[in-house]
Amino acid sequence: xxxxxxxxxxxxxxxxxxxxxxxxxxxxxxxxxxxxxxxxxxxxxxxxxxxxxxxxxxxxxxxxxxxxxxxxxxxxxxxxxxxxxxxxxxxxxxxxxxxxxxxxxxxxxxxxxxxxxxxxxxxxxxxxxxxxxxxxxxxxxxxxxxxxxxxxxxxxxxxxxxxxxxxxxxxxxxxxxxxxxxxxxxxxxxxxxxxxxxxxxxxxxxxxxxxxxxxxxxxxxxxx
Amino acid sequence: xxxxxxxxxxxxxxxxxxxxxxxxxxxxxxxxxxxxxxxxxxxxxxxxxxxxxxxxxxxxxxxxxxxxxxxxxxxxxxxxxxxxxxxxxxxxxxxxxxxxxxxxxxxxxxxxxxxxxxxxxxxxxxxxxxxxxxxxxxxxxxxxxxxxxxxxxxxxxxxxxxxxxxxxxxxxxxxxxxxxxxxxxxxxxxxxxxxxxxxxxxxxxxxxxxxxxxx
Numbered sequence: 001x002x003x004x005x006x007x008x009x010x011x012x013x014x015x016x017x018x019x020x021x022x023x024x025x026x027x028x029x030x031x032x033x034x035x036x037x038x039x040x041x042x043x044x045x046x047x048x049x050x051x052x053x054x055x056x057x058x059x060x061x062x063x064x065x066x067x068x069x070x071x072x073x074x075x076x077x078x079x080x081x082x083x084x085x086x087x088x089x090x091x092x093x094x095x096x097x098x099x100x101x102x103x104x105x106x107x108x109x110x111x112x113x114x115x116x117x118x119x120x121x122x123x124x125x126x127x128x129x130x131x132x133x134x135x136x137x138x139x140x141x142x143x144x145x146x147x148x149x150x151x152x153x154x155x156x157x158x159x160x161x162x163x164x165x166x167x168x169x170x171x172x173x174x175x176x177x178x179x180x181x182x183x184x185x186x187x188x189x190x191x192x193x194x195x196x197x198x199x200x201x202x203x204x205x206x207x208x209x210x211x212x213x214x215x216x217x218x219x220x221x222x223x224x
Numbered sequence: 225x226x227x228x229x230x231x232x233x234x235x236x237x238x239x240x241x242x243x244x245x246x247x248x249x250x251x252x253x254x255x256x257x258x259x260x261x262x263x264x265x266x267x268x269x270x271x272x273x274x275x276x277x278x279x280x281x282x283x284x285x286x287x288x289x290x291x292x293x294x295x296x297x298x299x300x301x302x303x304x305x306x307x308x309x310x311x312x313x314x315x316x317x318x319x320x321x322x323x324x325x326x327x328x329x330x331x332x333x334x335x336x337x338x339x340x341x342x343x344x345x346x347x348x349x350x351x352x353x354x355x356x357x358x359x360x361x362x363x364x365x366x367x368x369x370x371x372x373x374x375x376x377x378x379x380x381x382x383x384x385x386x387x388x389x390x391x392x393x394x395x396x397x398x399x400x401x402x403x404x405x406x407x408x409x410x411x412x413x414x415x416x417x418x419x420x421x422x423x424x425x426x427x428x429x430x431x432x433x434x435x436x437x438x439x
Contacts, residue, residue: 009332009333009336013322013332020362076323079318080318080319080323081317081375082322084286084314084320085337087285087286088284088312089309089312092336095336
């Protein structure tokens with residue numbers, strides 16, 4: 001069996017796992033929906049304020065929403081002894097890592113990204129802002145997920161469900177957060193918007209290259 | 225150089241640990257030496273906390289050790305170690321199956337982990353472990369003993385030369401214990417290596433250990 005086929009089989013099974021834990025995955029989505037819907041109640045229905053605050057606010061809430069279930073990514077496998085089994089067959093660790101990454105992205109971030117345009121209508125954001133928001137969020141949450149996986153591997157030996165992962169990751173992704181929110185503040189096409197997006201893309205490419213190497217190495221080193 | 229030649233058909237003839245010192249909170253092993261040859265059944269005994277599970281995890285490559293203290297076929301090359309790891313079937317304290325997947329899906333996962341196709345006569349394998357009625361049940365609803373059996377399935381479904389079993393008889397019913405004894409004996413006869421840790425007298429199960437490592 002070649003690597004791609006191994007990856008697809010693992011992805012399929014990981015997605016089946018996530019699908020059977022729907023309630024946990026819905027947690028992030030619910031959090032995102034509620035926090036976005038409730039903002040006008042807090043700051044008033046003045047469209048000027050909402051349009052000024054909205055994109056950045058949605059960005060931050062989307063990031064928090066995808067962080068909510070972060071500590072369970074590898075800890076369930078660790079407690080059930082599944083991780084040990086995977087580590088003792090080291091050829092498949094790379095496929096396992098990428099299957100986990102993709103499944104986590106699909107179930108924690110994609111629903112949030114898909115809901116963003118719909119919820120943006122509440123703040124009457126311009127079409128351009130919505131498009132930029134979706135693009136930056138896709139890149140941003142993917143970078144975030146790369147860091148989340150690294151963080152959840154690092155916190156495995158602690159063996160307790162706590163918010164250590166979030167504490168560890170938030171400082172690391174603050175630059176991404178700043179760049180992402182800056183990019184989505186403009187209401188019409190602007191030179192600066194694209195330079196922010198390129199910057200995000202650059203971070204994405206660097207993270208996509210470096211973080212899997214670090215994470216797989218940590219997994220292999222017997223962090224269990 | 226010669227490694228590429230023996231790649232696919234490499235047979236593990238001996239596993240040797242030389243002068244291993246290992247700390248896990250306390251010092252567990254001090255200059256431990258051991259040699260295990262193919263076609264042998266090795267029992268690891270020792271009191272609680274003596275490091276039985278740790279030794280098995282070291283042998284499985286789950287806990288990393290210094291590269292010059294473990295030798296496979298008198299050779300401590302990384303490539304040889306990777307080939308050795310492909311032949312390991314490790315069963316730890318935890319069953320090691322995914323609770324959200326069915327028995328069948330867990331086997332599919334194992335088949336990609338061990339890079340072997342699912343056997344054609346899968347139902348026979350399931351019947352040996354009395355799991356034939358549970359093929360499409362979620363593992364989370366099975367009992368502890370049944371979960372152990374699901375993890376034992378990989379011994380027969382995906383053959384590997386080295387079996388590392390941590391307290392294998394715990395939680396198994398009488399029929400399963402007898403079947404486990406039978407497959408361990410035939411595996412040892414076929415030049416396999418079985419290393420198991422247990423407190424119980426394995427003679428009671430009908431096994432004869434060629435070597436007992438007392439930690």
